Amino acid sequence: MSEFGNRILVVDDEERIRRLLRLYLEKEGYSIEEAEDGGTALQKAIQYDYDLIILDLLLSRIDGIEVCARLRQQKATPVLILTAKGDEVNRVQGFEAGADDYVVKPFSPREVVSRIKAILRRSSATAFVSKDFFFGNNKIVFPHLIIEHDARRVTARGQEVNFTPKEYDLLHFLASSPDKVFSREELLRDVWKYDFFGDIRTVDTHIKRVREKLNRISPEAAAMITTVWGIGYKLEVQKDLFI
Amino acid sequence: MSEFGNRILVVDDEERIRRLLRLYLEKEGYSIEEAEDGGTALQKAIQYDYDLIILDLLLSRIDGIEVCARLRQQKATPVLILTAKGDEVNRVQGFEAGADDYVVKPFSPREVVSRIKAILRRSSATAFVSKDFFFGNNKIVFPHLIIEHDARRVTARGQEVNFTPKEYDLLHFLASSPDKVFSREELLRDVWKYDFFGDIRTVDTHIKRVREKLNRISPEAAAMITTVWGIGYKLEVQKDLFI
């Protein structure tokens, strides 16, 4: 396994999904290759050493499982399976065929990225002093706000603040790239599932709720969520705290 | 953490203060190291495992908070902050950056010593988990709950609580990674056999039973099992940081 730029093979018959995954994974520094059908996938997977294979079961129901099972006979490459909701039968078959993880479609790109990181972390037990550890993937600390991702806990002024799932996801996403401005479209794409096409003002409502809850405990923390007029929102780190 | 002779890092730019603290703390059996500025402190703190860090905020106002916050991203070492009288702004920031206690200068050496003892007592109470976990000791100790893995015995309020195998496995699994949230899928995968593909709500039922049994003996212990809405469950460690 290369130290950075892990190679990932994305197998899906929908061009849209392949493009979406490529977009998000390349942003994380992975190197992506694509395959459209099971045959090509299997051939590539055997010929090259990928660090991970993302496999959509809906290629054709039998096909996906079979690719996974036949690959397993020859290689130990981790496999992450994408599958439709409630597709229980395939879930059983998938695990039996040796899949390492499962993601139900529609998925949120962030979730897929984080699961991929988990798989790769697991599969390279030797490299456990990973970048993530040192860069505090788990704990994000700001002057007025602490986010512990494992615990999904947000603390302001030493007091815990309770958020709903979407609220938390939104806040955590903003906090993961402090000072960076995101448009509402971007937020919908990243924090919501990829097939959410509702009202764009939904973002505003959620921002409001996050601010509200933070504000009860710490106005300073609430003030970090900044509106960039005409553009979107960001989580701003105060730099002039010390007078 | 060594049983006696805990290692303490004293960070202060005044030589006089460092000497004073060393004098009193060595008399109590602590082993002292010193750092004169934030950079050195951070470097040492990350490189070595101290049991406590005493940090003077006046190093330079920005520096002290930053050292604390940046340290917190990587380590859980307790921090006691020294600061000038009435420096309210910094006090709030200090706690938010993850300080465990806070002493106003000028301080009485005896007070500092007793606060240090309190911090170390507290931190070893919650840190039992990781320590014992990592060193193969089978005892997981929480304020209201003790789990002895060899004996598969759970004690709350000094009273034994009887669990069925699955219930015990579930509780023990959660207790092995306190504060970490697990989805139902993860729990099924890790606590149940890998080939369990039944109803996901089975987890809920078992959680209910564990809570029920704990609750009869100790509501506090039962309350540790927290539902994270939309995500799953975790076993939460109470943090009574504020005196």
Place this chain on the structure above:
DNA sequence: TTTAATTTGACAATATAATGACATGTTTAG
């Protein structure tokens, strides 16, 4: 001041969790 964008509150539609009752296995005691 005008215009466009944002904030906000209320509400309906969804989604998720807690619980109780039951069926089916599995162990234990006699």
Place this chain on the structure above:
DNA sequence: CTAAACATGTCATTATATTGTCAAATTAAA
């Protein structure tokens, strides 16, 4: 060996909480 006690998983029901939409009120920019 058998019956009772226990453990486990399922499922339907009830109880809660979240999420998205929309339109009116407010605010910012030019």
